[in-house]
Amino acid sequence: MKLEEANVKLNKLSRVRFGDLFSDEDMNTIILNKGKTGQLLELSLGMNLSNTNLDFEDGELKTNKCDANGKPIETIFITQISSVIDELIQEKTFEETHLYEKIRNILYVPVCKVGEPKDWMFLPSIHIDLREPKFAELKDIWKEDYYSICKQLKSHIENSEDGFIHTSNGLHIQVRSKDSKPYHPIYSDIYKRYVSNKNHAFYFQKKFVEDIKKLNF
Template sequence: MHKKNEELANIPFKEYLSPKQVKDAMMIINKGKTGQLLELTIGLSLSNTTLDFEDGELKTNKCDHTGKPLETMFITQTSSIIDELLSNRKFKDTKLYKKIQRLLYVPISKEGDPSMWMYLKPIQIDLSLPKYAYLAGQLEIDYYSICNQLNQQLSESNKATLHTANGKFIQIRTKDSRTYHPIYSAIYEREISNKNRAFYFKKEFMKYITQLEDI
């Protein structure tokens, strides 16, 4: 799959997508649509499985033509794992770690007309490799820091609710749409957020891995 991604790098959509697919790109509503186009283009079937590949995750994100990220990047929802976070479950045992330990990151340049949008050179990340030792360590630090921040937020009162929690490379913030999906914690025995929340990679993460590739 990595080879197929490399073959598509820096080629405008109009060069290999059908007119209908280009039209679909022009009518993008949700930010994940271009990622879905890539999945279909390289032969993946769309699904809600935990991982896109047998051994890793495909992630796409909006950038400019130089690869500079223009948005944060969604990782995973937190409602089903909230009590794992609040109990500081071991980082490498979490769904979060499973989602990020191996990534194929594909930046998408969305400058100009959608027919001229293109995927840039993919970056393959494996947190077990020495090259990514600092990144892996910082993500673990971020994870425990965020878990502690969530507990601090909720300890302010018996009616306190969650709000944004930040690390250096990742964060948790609101991700929901009407009708909203409140989060219930068995640990706190109450609703702790009136909306669903999710982990995101901050722009600093994409900048770091891109710079690392250029070294």
């Protein structure tokens, strides 16, 4: 299934309570699996439940927990950086990065999880394709964020007391730690040493949601 097809289907179901959208059997499955958003989306789109992440033919799905007004409650995971740390240090061209591949064409789906699972609902989704001229402003923001973060990470490695990378922020995108014990340190071939004692990842910050809702798409 392609992103735009999913976008149309999901927007037809926006603000419909899950209790009215899914069968009792489906709701039990969702509750047993701790309300995984990927499963909710698969069910709503008429897809078969699977143990893999929900992928679309032409892009990435980005969901987020929000309140009834669509205000984000959490940041949005994009991708981990351990395998591309040296590309970031060297400021690889934005359009050639793994990050760009992950955010070039995305479907943002806010999920209101206020109350019991039966009262949860999808809110209107937004399809963002950076290759389209109408998203040029957004692409410029993310591109500037990327290069700013690259510079921040390099500065942390070379100037911080521990020699490790730390949280680095752009306007919409940030890099921060994402790991659990046992931790996975990040090694740089450029510096010939570990540059972090745990894994880190790119995230969209809450301002990303606030701003894309304001833009006239």
